[in-house]
Amino acid sequence: GSQVVLSVEVDAEQVLKSIDQAYSRLAPRVRIAGFRPGKAPRPMVEREIGWPALRQEALDLILPTAYNSALDEAALDPIDVPRVEVQQFERGQPMRFTATVSIKPDITLKDYKDISVPRPHSEIGDKEVDEALERLRLRFAELHAAERPVQAGDFLTVDTHILKSGAVLIGESETDAQLEVDKERLITGLAEGLIGQAVGETRDIALTLPADYPKKDLAGQNVVFRITVKSIKERRLPPLDDELAKQVGRGQTFDELRQEVHDELQEAAHQSDEQRFENDVLKALDERMEVEVPEALIEREVSRRIRELETRLQEQGVKMDRYLQYTNTSLDVLKAEQRPQAVQKVRLELALETVAEREGLTVSDAEVDEAVSNALAEEDHVGHRHGDLRTADPVRAYFRHQLLMRKTIDYLSSVAAPESSDTIEPPSEAKELESAGKSASGGERRARQKKGR
Structure with a gap:
């Protein structure tokens, strides 16, 4: 055992x-x-x-x-x-x-040098560039007063009241609220109910509040939104021309802007391809490993994730008990939710540590020094703390471990004998995923984003 x-x-x-x-x-x-x-x-x-x-x-x-x-x-x-x-x-x-x-448990790890994974190669086409340029136009759009009734996509200034059984609910009224008429973001039926409404007009719109409505006592209830439109603004998109390129700050001509957008998307697609390739390599590694994960390691990883979440909440001025109350959960439930990801993380690290040991992979003191210095520069710590952090054993041990995991992943990727694969069309928005083997930053239970009123 x-x-x-x-x-x-x-x-x-x-x-x-x-x-x-x-x-x-x-x-x-x-x-x-x-x-x-x-x-x-x-x-x-x-x-x-x-x-x-x-x-x-x-x-x-x-x-x-x-x-x-x-x-x-x-x-x-x-x-x-x-x-x-x-x-x-x-x-x-x-x-x-x-x-x-x-x-450390007994680990059986077979044939990891025989891992063969296709390496994807995505190419960005005109469609993806056009979509990115359209998103850019939306970012630099201007709002202008509209002398007409409400249309989809408009930006409104409104007074709102929520009524239940004919009575206005206390604490559920807003004055001069800003609202975008977007059915994807508003409560179901609200955007449709606003279409055609004129400035100065008041409408009662019957709706059913979603199950995840922030006020738990109103979630799922049938209510009436009483809305008075005070102003209507429409979004006017800038033309795709040289002026937009200058406004955005990406070149002097539209052709230069388009090329830069293409290059950025291609780089993001490349990063995404590499992450998918690494994930497939690590999945193949995991499939070749047999191990009984020690409970002590699982509990330690769960605790680390909870501490990490608590730190992020504190940076936002939110206490853990408040977060648990808002998400209607408990610390025990939160730990249980973290467990599957913790088990997977521990399995991955045990496998990588085994490979590193078998292959004689190590991290030098100079590499640790560089990693710590880079991290401190990014964090912009107060100067007098730098020396303490650079020499603190726990800090150096953390970075040494992270560097060893990264070096082992790079080694496995290099010996995975990747086969060439057909060009793959990427998602419309290529996103760089978090590097595998790095300290997990996600996985926590987040409060679901509520739909706006």
């Missing part, structure tokens, strides 16, 4: 030495009437300290050394903190304790 119980015995002389060291630490804190500090007889001082406190201090001194010696003797590399049980610890007697530790 992936758990080992070490039975350890420490000779009586070492026990006595640890008790003496513990006494030397605790005695200066003791004050006994009639004696100057440090001059009272030891038996009196020990009675004042008490055996439980003296024993615990001695254990704190002797256990780490005894435990590490036992690990070295057994040639074990634990993956978590040990669970220690002390059976005997008395003056004049050997100390006996057990330490239960989790170790």
Whole structure:
């Protein structure tokens, strides 16, 4: 299994030495009437300290050394903190304790050098470029007052009230709300109900609120939106010409703009192709591995993901309990949701670590130095903290591990004997996916984005 119980015995002389060291630490804190500090007889001082406190201090001194010696003797590399049980610890007697530790499991990894995965090669065509240019036009569109009734795509200034059973709901009214008439973003039926409405007109639009409506007591309820249109603006798109290129800041002519958009899409498609290729390589690697993932590693990864989520929430000024309340969940449920991804992440890292060990892949101190410096530059930390972070063992260990995972993925990709594949048409918006093997940043349960009113 992936758990080992070490039975350890420490000779009586070492026990006595640890008790003496513990006494030397605790005695200066003791004050006994009639004696100057440090001059009272030891038996009196020990009675004042008490055996439980003296024993615990001695254990704190002797256990780490005894435990590490036992690990070295057994040639074990634990993956978590040990669970220690002390059976005997008395003056004049050997100390006996057990330490239960989790170790890396036995891993069977077959034929990873025979992995063969086709490498996709996407080509960006005119259709994708045209769609990207149209999105660019939308970004640089201007709004102009429209002297006509509401049409799809308009931007409105409105006063809104929500009524239920004929009564206006308290806290559900807005004045001068900004609203885009987009049926994909609004509650079902609202955009259609606004079409044809004139400035100054008030309409009652009967709707059923969605099940994920933020106010849980109204979710799924039949209500009436009473909306008064106060202004209508239409979006006017700029022409596809040299002026747009200059406005966007991508060249002086439209042809230059089009070429730059094409090149950006092609680069994004290439990145996406490489990510898909890596994912397929890692999937093939996972299929060749047999392992019983230790629970300790799963729990550690789940905890890491929860801490990461909590940090991101804090950066946004949101506390975890507030987030759990908003998403109508609990910490236990959140952990359970993280578990499948945590298991997959641990499996991946165990497989990559095995390959790295077999192939003798390593990361130099210089590579770690460079990675830490680059990360600090990106994070723009306060100057006086840089030195501390560059030399902190946990920070360096993290980057060394990440670099080793990256180097191992690159190695596997290089030996995957990729076959040439047919050109693949990419999605309309090629997106660069997160690099496999890097620290997971996603996977957390997010509050679903509510449809606007």
